[in-house]
Amino acid sequence: MKILFSFILSFIFLVFWSCSDAGDPLSNDCTEGLDCAGECGGTATIDVCGECDGSGLNSDDCCGDSSSCVHYSTEIQPIFDANCTPCHITSTRNNLSLSNYTNIMSGNSTNGPVIVSGDHANSLLWQKVNSGSMPPSGQLTSDQINLIATWIDEGALDN
Numbered sequence: 001m002k003i004l005f006s007f008i009l010s011f012i013f014l015v016f017w018s019c020s021d022a023g024d025p026l027s028n029d030c031t032e033g034l035d036c037a038g039e040c041g042g043t044a045t046i047d048v049c050g051e052c053d054g055s056g057l058n059s060d061d062c063c064g065d066s067s068s069c070v071h072y073s074t075e076i077q078p079i080f081d082a083n084c085t086p087c088h089i090t091s092t093r094n095n096l097s098l099s100n101y102t103n104i105m106s107g108n109s110t111n112g113p114v115i116v117s118g119d120h121a122n123s124l125l126w127q128k129v130n131s132g133s134m135p136p137s138g139q140l141t142s143d144q145i146n147l148i149a150t151w152i153d154e155g156a157l158d159n
Ligand code: HEC
Pocket: 079, 080, 083, 084, 085, 086, 087, 088, 094, 096, 098, 108, 111, 112, 114, 124, 125, 126, 128, 129, 134, 135, 136, 137, 140
């Protein structure tokens, strides 16, 4: 019984061993190294979503959506910090604090939400920056305004 068992084991081992040796002879000729797509000397890399040559940039929250992927903490809050929090730092100043995610989503202390998740056109905050009325000193760049719209349309995530 023992002999039969070890015979089976070594047979299994042999099968696996011979399989692992059966590589593609062509890839052995590649001196530059293979990229993640198996191309010799290629430049494809694995993105944050684990996809080879994918377009995921900086958040795994948006993986699966290859068109865009806005990251609140590194792309949206910095816009507010640079342009809005001098006046919107606490909810007692102008009734709206844009200092962190919770405050932004709770909105104006008397008028209610300024973000309608998934719908930038109906979000008061986007309307104000798009019309140029906020910040009062001058309009944000169109890239920044579009980024805020995309973030809202992607669900205004705390990502
Ligand atoms: C110089 C000060 C100042 C800066 C900077 C500023 N705001 Fe304002 N904001 C105000 C004041 C004052 C009000 C209230 C009066 C008004 O609605 O015009 C206001 C109102 C708002 C409202 C309307 C709130 C409501 O419910 O009526 C939004 C939304 C808003 N600001 C967003 C922003 C955003 C986004 C930024 C940065 C891109 C910004 N603000 C920068 C002073 C400022």
